[in-house]
């Protein structure tokens with residue numbers, strides 16, 4: 042184990058760590074309480090200084106003096122919300138350093154869940170309403186011509202397909218929560234993993250893909266990485282002309298694995314670029330175009346790259362096509 046001796050004042054520490062941090066004296070009294078700690082706990086610095094955790098929280102488990110360090114303490118807030126906060130505890134200078142950093146991540150997951158639930162209900166309502174309306178029309182108008190009936194049924198089928206895509210994307214967005222990520226890593230041939238990603242591409246579109254994949258092995262969650270690649274390939278095909286090619290290249294360079302997906306399609310305007318990786322973001326062009334999607338593909342792909350310690354970047358300009366690049370550190 043590497044032991045670090047750190048000699049910094051609390052203000053400097055607070056500036057370089059955005060986590061909510063707190064220090065306690067050997068007697069267990071609060072000696073420093075960062076602004077982020079005040080945000081997370083809802084307890085102002087002035088109210089916290091000099092107090093013990095037992096005075097500040099309804100309950101602390103395990104009690105500070107019994108905590109084996111490093112470990113995680115659970116603190117129940119004294120306010121009416123009775124939240125459970127998680128703090129990592131380390132011993133420092135005979136006293137303790139607590140970080141409520143994990144709490145911010147738990148809160149972020151909660152927020153993400155709430156956002157997903159509210160967007161799901163919104164996204165699912167439209168196709169469901171349309172299926173219902175067309176089914177009712179069909180039932181109530183037996184005198185409709187065969188052509189009209191066929192048209193209504195085609196609409197119902199189309200809306201049902203949209204629902205399937207929505208549900209699949211929402212499920213994968215839910216799966217990228219940190220607790221589910223990277224439960225497993227496997228050593229696999231990148232070429233085999235790319236085959237898996239391309240298995241989702243309809244046969245007629247497969248001919249548009251030009252592959253240049255080096256023979257390399259990667260240590261990844263194969264299912265998730267294949268999903269990230271599939272999302273990018275899907276977009277490349279979707280946002281370009283049906284007779285244009287999509288290049289998929291994978292290679293290693295100085296310890297970095299690079300997977301590049303390039304299309305010659307509509308491209309992305311500079312004003313949209315900062316937002317395309319956000320959940321549920323779709324540019325107006327794709328909203329008005331007939332492409333289906335819920336603005337989750339890129340969000341999911343980037344979360345997957347990040348979970349592997351990597352990045353997903355884009356270079357694009359309108360009418361000049363787009364290049365999406367996943368970069369992952371090579372792990373032995």
Ligand code: ADP
Pocket residue numbers: 272276277280304306307308309317318322323324325326327328333334335336337338339340363
């Ligand atoms: P969607 O389901 O809308 O495709 P994504 O998260 O995959 O959602 O992409 C978000 C938005 O980014 C898309 O709506 C589209 O405007 C833009 N986009 C993504 N990939 C491309 C691409 N290869 N070419 C042009 N625009 C793209």
